[in-house]
Amino acid sequence: MRTPIIAGNWKMHKTIAEAIALVREMRRELNEIEGVEKVLCPPFTALAAVAELIRTTQIKLGAQDMHWEDQGAFTGAISPLMLKELCQYVIIGHSERRQYFGETDEGVNRKVKAALKHGLTPIICVGENLAQNEAGQTEAIVSAQVRAALQGLTAAQVKSLVIAYEPIWAIGTGKPATGSGANAIIGQVVRGTVSSLFGESAAQALRIQYGGSVSPESIAEFMTQPEIDGALVGGASLSAAKFVAITRIAAQSKQQGAKNRT
Ligand code: 13P
Numbered sequence: 001m002r003t004p005i006i007a008g009n010w011k012m013h014k015t016i017a018e019a020i021a022l023v024r025e026m027r028r029e030l031n032e033i034e035g036v037e038k039v040l041c042p043p044f045t046a047l048a049a050v051a052e053l054i055r056t057t058q059i060k061l062g063a064q065d066m067h068w069e070d071q072g073a074f075t076g077a078i079s080p081l082m083l084k085e086l087c088q089y090v091i092i093g094h095s096e097r098r099q100y101f102g103e104t105d106e107g108v109n110r111k112v113k114a115a116l117k118h119g120l121t122p123i124i125c126v127g128e129n130l131a132q133n134e135a136g137q138t139e140a141i142v143s144a145q146v147r148a149a150l151q152g153l154t155a156a157q158v159k160s161l162v163i164a165y166e167p168i169w170a171i172g173t174g175k176p177a178t179g180s181g182a183n184a185i186i187g188q189v190v191r192g193t194v195s196s197l198f199g200e201s202a203a204q205a206l207r208i209q210y211g212g213s214v215s216p217e218s219i220a221e222f223m224t225q226p227e228i229d230g231a232l233v234g235g236a237s238l239s240a241a242k243f244v245a246i247t248r249i250a251a252q253s254k255q256q257g258a259k260n261r262t
Helices: 016-032 044-053 080-084 095-100 105-117 130-134 138-149 155-159 179-198 200-205 219-223 240-261
Strands: 005-009 037-041 060-063 089-092 121-126 162-165 207-211 230-233
Touching: 005 089, 005 162, 005 207, 005 240, 016 037, 016 044, 016 240, 037 089, 044 060, 080 105, 089 105, 105 121, 105 138, 121 138, 130 138, 138 162, 138 179, 155 179, 155 200, 162 179, 179 200, 179 207, 179 219, 219 230, 219 240, 230 240
Parallel strands: 005 037, 005 230, 037 060, 060 089, 089 121, 121 162, 162 207, 207 230
Antiparallel strands: none
């Protein structure tokens, strides 16, 4: 049984003071929710303050990106060595990084290897855009992204990863994918690709999230699906009430979904 994982990607939101206020507002309730791993991914500047606030809780910390080198002349970049002191997770290859910062599949693969080398768990983002979706290219695009991101890894490494399937047309639009639609891509394409490359036991161990307009209203539809192990939440993770509600409903509906299938 895979432990579900709900992560909040704050993107470029929240000053240090605002981050502290948001974490104080959700910390106690979030910490009390059992059966789900809880991860906050604030911007780099707020990582240290948030790390301190959640130090005595079960809540984990993630960064939103990193460089693949340990150190060097890379002005503006943050290395895995720097993150390792603060974080357990790092989001890699988010569609916004790919779209606005020229991130390539090759760069994603380098970052995944660097994260694993330093004991950080990557949350690798994949997903097709609207034009690709409408052209019927979803399977080919997503499968190629998974293949490229995992190139050169061992099956043991793959088991520890988290992949987030985030269809770009569902991000920030208020229009999430359907539960069954996301389940099909996650099961057949993401897990299927991992299975063909690294074997069924690796594919069954790795956790795969859905992301894109996840809200307290839509989370149950995803969590009751057998292949979906959690969510990467954007906008709704900036509200303490919404993020706590999403996490609570995720924990309940995962159990319910499992019960319904037995
Ligand atoms: P929204 O939840 O705001 O659609 O963002 C999803 C996302 O990109 C999370 O990484």
